Amino acid sequence: MSPLKIDHRDAKSLLLAVHGLSHPPRSKLTTEGLLNRIEDLGFVQVDSINTVARAHHMILFARNETYRPKQLSALLERHRDLFENWTHDAAIIPSRFFPYWRVRFERERERLRDRWRSWRREGFEELFDDTLSHIRENGPVMARHLGTNEKKKPGGWWDWHPSKTALEYLWRTGDLAIARREGFQKVYDLTERVIPSQHLVDKAEEDAFIDWACRSALDRLGFATPGEIAAFWGSISPAEAKAWCEAHKGKDILTADVVMAEGEKPRQCFVLADIEDRLANLPPPPKRVRVLSPFDPAIRDRKRLQRLFDFDYRIEIFVPEAKRRFGYYVFPLLEGDRMIGRLDMKHRAQDGVLHVTGLWLEPRIKPSKQRLSSLEAELDRHRRFVGAERVTFADGFLRDS
Numbered sequence: 001m002s003p004l005k006i007d008h009r010d011a012k013s014l015l016l017a018v019h020g021l022s023h024p025p026r027s028k029l030t031t032e033g034l035l036n037r038i039e040d041l042g043f044v045q046v047d048s049i050n051t052v053a054r055a056h057h058m059i060l061f062a063r064n065e066t067y068r069p070k071q072l073s074a075l076l077e078r079h080r081d082l083f084e085n086w087t088h089d090a091a092i093i094p095s096r097f098f099p100y101w102r103v104r105f106e107r108e109r110e111r112l113r114d115r116w117r118s119w120r121r122e123g124f125e126e127l128f129d130d131t132l133s134h135i136r137e138n139g140p141v142m143a144r145h146l147g148t149n150e151k152k153k154p155g156g157w158w159d160w161h162p163s164k165t166a167l168e169y170l171w172r173t174g175d176l177a178i179a180r181r182e183g184f185q186k187v188y189d190l191t192e193r194v195i196p197s198q199h200l201v202d203k204a205e206e207d208a209f210i211d212w213a214c215r216s217a218l219d220r221l222g223f224a225t226p227g228e229i230a231a232f233w234g235s236i237s238p239a240e241a242k243a244w245c246e247a248h249k250g251k252d253i254l255t256a257d258v259v260m261a262e263g264e265k266p267r268q269c270f271v272l273a274d275i276e277d278r279l280a281n282l283p284p285p286p287k288r289v290r291v292l293s294p295f296d297p298a299i300r301d302r303k304r305l306q307r308l309f310d311f312d313y314r315i316e317i318f319v320p321e322a323k324r325r326f327g328y329y330v331f332p333l334l335e336g337d338r339m340i341g342r343l344d345m346k347h348r349a350q351d352g353v354l355h356v357t358g359l360w361l362e363p364r365i366k367p368s369k370q371r372l373s374s375l376e377a378e379l380d381r382h383r384r385f386v387g388a389e390r391v392t393f394a395d396g397f398l399r400d401s
Contacts, residue, residue, distance in 0.1 A: 004256040011258050012337045013282045014222040019298040020063045022283040029064040031071045042220045043091040045295045051329045051346045058293035077180045080196050084178040088234035098199040103209040104235045105174030131166040140179050140189040214244040223269035245270050261310035285337050289374040292332045311339035340365045352389035360401045
């Protein structure tokens with residue numbers, strides 16, 4: 001029997017579909033529909049940078065132009081169907097996954113305790129206990145409410161003061177949860193006062209946790225190596241993912257040779273056993289041009305992005321300005337199933353404009369009238385989304401790649 005093969009176009013379409021980029025982008029999105037979209041994605045990364053809109057809002061807007069931030073706030077802060085914690089980074093996660101996070105919290109507890117104990121040394125244990133007691137007795141707090149007389153320790157953990165470290169440790173290990181944000185600053189409270197009680201009753205067993213972490217990741221990746229499976233949630237090791245794949249190979253998961261972009265070798269990946277049905281029913285991605293957040297889940301794995309889409313992308317916020325190739329915070333552009341370029345833009349709220357500084361199209365991508373018109377339509381959608389009055393362009397904004 002010849003091995004299963006996934007051709008290049010199907011591989012791209014599958015990736016876009018599992019990452020929610022093949023849904024009709026104009027269909028009316030209800031709050032319940034938004035929750036379903038986030039559950040399909042698994043999580044939405046949170047990031048503080050706000051050149052146009054924050055990453056989580058841009059991720060969701062890229063999938064549906066009727067999305068509004070107040071819908072996410074309702075799910076997070078009122079209905080509590082979502083919670084904030086950690087995957088590979090800070091993220092918004094469906095609350096029904098919380099029993100699996102309770103296993104993750106146990107795994108994190110000793111690792112972080114050892115790490116932060118060596119950094120803070122004296123009074124480490126007492127600080128955590130005192131912080132938790134303070135919140136239990138006095139209610140939710142922000143980091144600025146605690147440790148006002150504490151000295152920051154230079155060079156460690158973003159210069160956090162000790163109480164900030166305690167808050168983050170207690171959050172990362174499940175004693176605290178994020179009740180809400182004020183000006184993007186976290187408000188911490190006891191987990192039992194934030195997470196709905198039905199999600200606090202059970203905790204997954206270790207084997208069930210590993211099975212869920214692997215199976216749910218593979219479902220949301222479409223095809224993946226054990227390393228990619230482990231990296232999806234950031235909750236298990238590559239060795240655990242590899243052992244799971246070997247145990248299930250030929251049963252409920254299969255191997256497939258996935259054809260990559262021109263010049264890249266086919267890559268053997270694991271897939272769920274229903275892969276042929278999934279490939280036969282793939283929806284075509286919308287042909288419109290779409291702006292993606294640098295933290296969009298579809299492009300999070302930069303090596304996978306380059307292998308599949310022949311798109312070499314990096315975010316240059318940590319690159320010295322003189323050494324940047326493109327810009328501080330440049331947005332990838334998706335057209336249909338192709339990555340066609342990148343865009344440097346910023347919402348200048350004080351001027352009421354969405355300003356485009358630079359546009360770099362990929363080699364062999366022409367700035368045709370139709371393509372530029374499609375881009376202008378996308379920019380106008382973003383203008384309305386952020387509440388700008390108009391879109392403006394810098395002189396010579398169309399750059400050579």
